[in-house]
Amino acid sequence: MNISEDENGEMTWIKWFCSLEENEFMCEVDESFIDNDFNLYGLENSVPHFQLAIETILQLEYSQEITPDIQQEIDEESKKLYGLIHARYIVTSAGQQKMLRKYEHSAFGCCPCMKCNRYPLLPLGLYDNPGMEPVRLYCPCCNDIYIVPQQFASRKLDGAFFGTTFAHLLLLQLDEHPKNAFHYIPRVYGFKLASSDYERPTDYPHFTGLRQFCHL
Structure with a gap:
């Protein structure tokens, strides 16, 4: 692994993980938060090698001997565990401040809806349990939800890493x-269409267009 270094020149798993392009939506969770068992309550049931994953994230010496055949499993479980911890951290005051800075810089992109005038977006999970939806x-402007566009490597992140x-x-x-108070009214030669005569393409049951720019 190409792990980056903190301000003291020490390598940290957390900084390395958050520096990966596919994790650009995520923030760095304070190690003190992860080191507090209260904050991790219940997560041991979501990750098979829970203790080893924690030791990986905090870069502690493994409490048991690790064979090469399970090292890859532990690496993957560490990423999942960090994501679930991240969901809990970003609802704390410290986590909110870190994500707010990203939001203020439009780090999560801007609304594709014309009437929102490129209002910044926020990452959202449709479920709190992992493995359900990305x-x-x-x-916040149009109160709508969008699929993450292709240009964001974070589009494959589990929605549970952000939660509902x-x-x-x-x-x-x-x-x-x-x-936004703007309401577009479809017209033909200046005459309004009756609502019964007009449907959004995304309302069609077999619509196969660019859903990343469409409402869910």
């Missing part, structure tokens, strides 16, 4: 965020 993007609470909790910390 991460989605939520627009984070985005909305973060927005509660902000003084205000606009809700």
Whole structure:
């Protein structure tokens, strides 16, 4: 592994993991948070080699001998465990501040809806349990959810690494965020179409268009 170094010149698994392009939506979880058993309660049931995964993340000496055939398993489980810990961390004050800085710099992209005027998006999980759906993007302006576009390597991240609470909790910390009042009305030669005569393409049952730019 090509693990980066912290400000003291010491290599950290967390900094290395978060520096990977596919993890660009994630922030660095404080080691003190991971080292607190209270914050990890219940996660041991989600990861087979839980203790070894924790030792990998915190770069502690393994508590038991590791054979080469399970090292790869532990590496994968460490990534999953970090993601589940990340979901808990980003609803804390410290985690919210780190994600807020990303949000303020539009690190998660901007809403593709024209009427939102490129309003910044937030990552969102549709489920809190892993393995259900990948991460989605939520627009506070139009209150809609979008599939992550292809240009983001983070599009394959598990939605459970962000959870269902984070985005909305973060927005509660902000003084205000606009809700667009623009409502497009389809017209033919200047005459409004009746709602019964018009459907969005994404409402068609067999629509196969560019869903990353469409509502879910």
